[in-house]
Amino acid sequence: MRDGDRKNILMTEYNINKEKPAPENSIWKTVGAQTNPSRWDGARWSSFVDHISARGVTVHAGRADTSVFVSDAGGLALGMPHGVVRPSSASDISEVLKAAQEYEVPVTTRGGGLTTEGESVAFGGLLLDMSSMNRVLRIDPDGMTVRTEAGIYWHQLAEVLRRDGLDYLSAPLNLTSSVGGTLGVGGIDINSPRLGCSADQCLSLKVVTPTGEIVECSTDHNPDLLERVLLGYGQFGVITEATLKVRPFTPIIMKYFYYSSLRTAVEDLQFIANEDAADYSGILTIMDKAINLLVAFDSDEREKGFNLRWRRHLRGHGEINFGLRMAGYYLTHPWRLREASYLIGRRLTLFPEFSRPEYMHDNKIVDRTVVFSRAVWKFWGGSKMVIPDLAASEEKFIEAVERGNEVCRKYFRHYTLYCVGIKLSGRRERYEMSCIPPDARGMAYGCEFEPMLRDTDYSRDYLQSFKNEIYDIGVDMGLSYYRFGGMMKGYVRKAFGDELVDKHREMKRKADPAMILNRDVIF
């Protein structure tokens, strides 16, 4: 063997994976063809950059700096900013926004980039990468609060709080949502039936308004701004700091109930929420065949109370009982064995993730947010994520889920539904024109409809048609949506009506005269 050959063999053995240039037919080669036709043309960009640079704000405009922001978690909206700023303070953002008003440069804020309708994608202009503002500023164990910069990811916050034996109350299960981004849209967790959305756990904020003023707001101080910014989809200011409630950290005890009827499962979910029977509850399905109602508890006492008082009211089965029923069904429907095979495969790969030994102590899940979030990315993540949703009052929810399920069945062989309750805290101004449905009282419910896209190359039009059919259910039934911005902003007027939208647009115009802040999201 020649020396050169020997070397090559060793190099090849060591380097299993080789990085290659993107193939010519790659979607990434067409990034220049923006998906939003209203891409900003770059007028006065240079003057804008000179202006803020002179005030100590650095703009990163190289390809390595901007290309990471080409899309969001949805993967369907593609756009590039002209430049990126990584702010280190509210003052940096103030300088950016003041200059943006003057030069009419659009500014897009981005935390974890986990939007799915392109809300955090910049179609030209400046992108504020808020993840640079991620310090925990103060933990008050007596008052059970934390003050943090708002670009921090919830997972980073959990890492810091854990060192004091504390935890946040609720946050999206994905690890990389930012605090600021979440407060701007709501934030749903499986403890939301008890604790409400993440935004409702916020006590005060520091906000940079679209015209560059730095303002502190709470229910006592500038309450109007607080109500506009929370659930405000980034329209009325950039959240730079937040004070949030915290709680003692606890491992949780999980229980699973299996259903073959969506309606029955949803009724039981609502029963649990209404009776406050569990600390955590939610529905996760494999199509509409295996419907899993999960409940969990922060303490042995709560679990004991559930077993004594509420367990017998639930109509779901244990896993073995359900498995036997399913076996019986598929034995009498042998032409559906392929579906059975999928269900079994999914069960065998997914459920062990929820009981990984390094996360289980004394039969309790430690770090449940990590366990659930990693499973979410592993089993539902991908380069494209299409997750239309419906948010409904208690009365309308079952019909919304069933109609949405029919749409999923029509479009996809494999999909998942995720349902959870959201406790409302009174009738807050912040709920107006938000994901909270206008007719919800006390409790709202949300359902995400997520097709399994892996290994199938659906066209953009096909996926958009699916989303439209789900969103049309919302218009027809008078519901709301968790993701109602960005590429589906055409539904905003349909869902809320001209009068309400015009009222908010007028408020936006007053707060943001040049309409530069997150301009492609709602208005």
Next chain:
Amino acid sequence: MFAGKKKKKGYEACSGCGVCLLSCPVWHRTQAMSLTRKARAKALQGGASFGEIAHSIDSCLLCGACEIACPEGIGLADLNIHQRQELNRQRAEYPGWYPDESVLKEKREKNTKAEFLFLAGEMLGKNNEVCLAIMEHFKGDKRIALAGDDGQDIARTMEAGLPLDGERVERFVSSLKPAGTLIVAEGWLHRPLRKWLPGKKILGVGEALLSYTAVRKHLGPEDLYVIESRGYHADHARLVLFYDRLRRETRWQTNLDLQRTASSTGASSLQGRKDLEASGCVENAGKILKGRDVKRIIVEDLADAGAFRPATDKPVVHLGLLERGNSSS
């Protein structure tokens, strides 16, 4: 963790979820998204050249945490090295922290035959006190020898992404074959050694020493135990359970984050070997310590001691010296 033994995916599979950031010491220190593995994947998907992301490639400390964190099961550890190889083909000059000729030279000493062979590595090999203390632990009932050829030149060559001499690797691998167990201080070497010597038992210094009750009994809740990150991530599925058992036994604090990846100072990296301060290793150590109530820091990797000392006034002790009650290492 997720990838199993099947061939791992390439950068094109990156969905941009950003979970890798959460375990990346470079991102934690700089906040610069462009310096992350996610950014490199996205730039390459967009058609960028390796030269355009050179700064990002060079900033990587190769701790391996991103591969464990990646839910897509992308083989990031290999890809990070491959990027260096590709970049080396394009660049006109190397960064100042690249190893020089003397480091990349093969040692003249040969390996003796022994049941247990201890590959001390560059730093431990120069520290007689710690090295002998470690050897003493094994002498009671095992036949152990200190490796004359510990493959340092190979480790540094691979880490730098420079061409590897196949014959040199063959000589090294052949000299290790007679040993039943290899105790390898250099975490970097664990991954290639497992490929070159399948079935061979390869332990890090931490795992080897912690198998002794006499060592474990010195550890307690007031200790911050710093796991050597490269070796840990190279065999994560097994070691995460090993250290979890020990955590329950000793109630120590560790540098494991909530995803069970080991937060790295980067002190063993090429950049760290050149300048701990300039490469951010001391700052990384400070971040690991932040908010922790500990009285002592125990390190598996001697290089970590150098990063922690300027960051704290608490004693920093190598695991091998624990039984001596020695606070220096």
